[in-house]
Amino acid sequence: MYQRILVPVDGSSTSSHGLGEAIRLAKVTAGRLRLIHVIDELSFALAMDAYSGRTGDWLDELRAAAARLLEEGEARAAAEGVQADSVLCDNFRGAVPDRVTAEAASWPADLIVLGTHGRRGLGRMVMGSSAEQILRSASVPVLLVRAPESHAKAEAARFTMPGGAVASQ
Numbered sequence: 001m002y003q004r005i006l007v008p009v010d011g012s013s014t015s016s017h018g019l020g021e022a023i024r025l026a027k028v029t030a031g032r033l034r035l036i037h038v039i040d041e042l043s044f045a046l047a048m049d050a051y052s053g054r055t056g057d058w059l060d061e062l063r064a065a066a067a068r069l070l071e072e073g074e075a076r077a078a079a080e081g082v083q084a085d086s087v088l089c090d091n092f093r094g095a096v097p098d099r100v101t102a103e104a105a106s107w108p109a110d111l112i113v114l115g116t117h118g119r120r121g122l123g124r125m126v127m128g129s130s131a132e133q134i135l136r137s138a139s140v141p142v143l144l145v146r147a148p149e150s151h152a153k154a155e156a157a158r159f160t161m162p163g164g165a166v167a168s169q
Helices: 013-029 041-050 058-079 096-106 121-127 130-137 149-158 164-168
Strands: 004-008 032-038 083-089 111-116 142-146
Touching: 004 013, 004 096, 013 032, 013 058, 013 111, 013 142, 032 058, 032 096, 058 083, 083 096, 096 111, 096 130, 111 130, 130 142
Parallel strands: 004 032, 004 111, 032 083, 111 142
Antiparallel strands: none
16 A cells, blocks of 8 residues: 655645655555656746846756755655655656656556645636646546645735736736
């Protein structure tokens, strides 16, 4: 039962909640984890904006941050006595949900565990839901670990519609 658990991680607190639940489940089932991080076009575009004042290779920056994230996740699992390895998808071949479900099929995973923001309304429509897309397309069971309500509210507060002159153009 759930010996091979795939865990998408992105460095968010929501992702951390998902990893924590996956570790607890793997301890109970004597399972192992595979952590996956995907660098896609959106994360690359955001990095270009974030690092616009710096010289250097944006993709290298993203890869280095992803490697640290995956190493930290593996160390967290190891500290709990759970075996974990990781994979970094950085070749821009598909959206995050597609890469996660492809990895689940090829590894092969028994279960995907991931954190979700639990967005509703406009925030969900605009920001989308990778978790929902993974849930709909995965060929294995998916366990969604919802962030505490306080995290969901903080995320919602950060999302605002443009106002003023920009919105009216």
